[in-house]
Amino acid sequence: MTTVEEAEQIILARLQDYGTETLPFEQALGRVLAADIKADRDLPPFNRVTMDGIAITYQAIQQGVTSYHIKATQAAGEEPVNIGATGECIEIMTGAALSATLDTIIRYEDLDINNGVAKLLVADVKQGQNIHSKGKDKKQGDTVAAKDQLVTPAIISLAASVGEAALPVKKHPRVMIISSGDELVDVTDEPSGYQIRRSNNYTIKAVLTGHGLPADMLHIPDDPAVTKKQIGHCLQNYDVILLSGGISMGKFDYIPQALEDLEVKKLFHKVQQRPGKPFWFGRHQNGVLVFAFPGNPVATFMCLHRYFLPWLNATLGLPPQPPVYAQLAGNFTFTPQLQYFLQVKLTFTDQGVLSARPVEGNGSGDFANLADTDAFMELPLAKNEFKQGEVFKVHLFKPV
């Protein structure tokens, strides 16, 4: 059986470039930057005053001048004002561009101003104080944000500052979410005593929405001809198909056959893991990838986070996320020869250790449990006993 690591490698070997598009910079939030953002000017673009007060020359301080005649007042956004003589100063505001004739700012708190004369109340003055020097953060042409990273609010801020009103970002793959099974009715329908409502498709969609990825949804009945026709249509119109259910050994699981008939090449079927053992993954020769998750909600949820999202990040060009490690806060035993993904609740100890408390549900059908947990802890296959204090990787599905 395919191991978790093998499954991951097979999936991550199928990266594709879906191209780029240019968006108004505000709409680029959460997308992957497709080109470096460069400084159009030095940052700051001028010697920027950082305190309200007066601007003087340090030379005057060295000459022992302690009272300065206020020649003019300069607000932020106004043209820099020069002084004419050493004993003069400019009353100046935070954010103003300093004249080349001035090099030091004394803040109001350290001044006594009367009749147009500012008197120093302090002796300790440093040359260049309270000035954010031109180009100190970045030089014109420097990269302020490199491509292949998520556009965060900080990058929105940088884009605004350098005048990048439109940002090139990676295009998303077109994603279709397919549910199947005649036992599933719509959310607004009243199920019979032997039916349940569809939920996996909505869960997948919600997770993708949380990652900024739009997706369409389709429900397929348990009918081989319809299954084949609908999946065939999706193979023509989407880049990725996410299926949930219909891939087990059941007599009415028509999906594996339909995929085979449609020439989607199986790259693996069944992974040595719990939940999610029946996970199927394949690729059509036209490049469409098919992630067929098991029908059980926890299995689908786990596979989505463990396999699909890392693939999505990688295909969009993001570097692999560094692993998150947590310390098990209780003993746990798992004997089957499967890699177990344990649901855990995370907290930080006051020593900065991420602590993972196991929260056992009632198996892979129990999604009620998912709402109370934060992550799956990936327990190594080679062991059966997992002791309190041992450290393993976790895959977060809620922010900490």
Added chain:
Amino acid sequence: MTTVEEAEQIILARLQDYGTETLPFEQALGRVLAADIKADRDLPPFNRVTMDGIAITYQAIQQGVTSYHIKATQAAGEEPVNIGATGECIEIMTGAALSATLDTIIRYEDLDINNGVAKLLVADVKQGQNIHSKGKDKKQGDTVAAKDQLVTPAIISLAASVGEAALPVKKHPRVMIISSGDELVDVTDEPSGYQIRRSNNYTIKAVLTGHGLPADMLHIPDDPAVTKKQIGHCLQNYDVILLSGGISMGKFDYIPQALEDLEVKKLFHKVQQRPGKPFWFGRHQNGVLVFAFPGNPVATFMCLHRYFLPWLNATLGLPPQPPVYAQLAGNFTFTPQLQYFLQVKLTFTDQGVLSARPVEGNGSGDFANLADTDAFMELPLAKNEFKQGEVFKVHLFKPV
């Protein structure tokens, strides 16, 4: 001067109820649930088959029966089929509702099926195996998701399962983001040599967007009459005003006066912190809150995460987030009598420890640095020397 803790307490004492609204459940993602979600039926609603195979009675196993006549086949979503005699079985699929006459499932892998007879290949059979029992996860009427929590994908899944096609959520406060200062030009404008482009308003908006909170934006010129008029209008039409800039000691900082004229009561001005010392907070008698952040981008960004977002969560009814602690990965010295918020880059060690590497920028004007860091580490006021290995609270602005 107001300490960080005092400022936090003053802000968190001004919570308000902005009411509730009902949304189609998919659109409730990321909102705060305003009522418990209850199970409309048991979960699972029937004895649910979890493996494809045959359904038998355990009594037959006890009687030593190893071959079973397949009476019928039952797919998921079909009415439960009874057997007529102990030696009979039903071929049954994952997700099917088990008849009350049956209590044990043997999976295909453990069977040899020929000519309508299923022969057991295993001796070890447990009563009730491969069945997810009716009501095991939740009983009808049980709360499956309690109110006053964020609607996550797992909760979307639960809502779908119990048929809650519309969810009541907390209404957002109406938020206006105001920037000010004549030195600021629009992103699409070419700034003169002594102007810069507006960015703080976009940063605030992007952070709020990331938290699902819509907001409007307004830029006010350095003109006392216009400032007063515009803020007055906002006080009538919004619940929260987020200002950046214009609150220092500068001659053209008309905002404090305008707020005073408009009867916004100052609750504090200046916090013993860096960045963000000039932070101003007040409340109008009609309930509108005014968070006036300093103009420096890093200060605004810090105050937004340290003060506004916790207020937002609290006012929407979310419980306080448990603190995140990280271990300092280098020595750091800070001598001013201010509580310092150090920008850090976070990683997890393979021991599960959150490690925080200080990334020093060029002061509160240097937003270029923010794109490369993950959190602010809140260094205690009482100390000046912070050693590698010491543990302090961090406020994340990027997910780990």
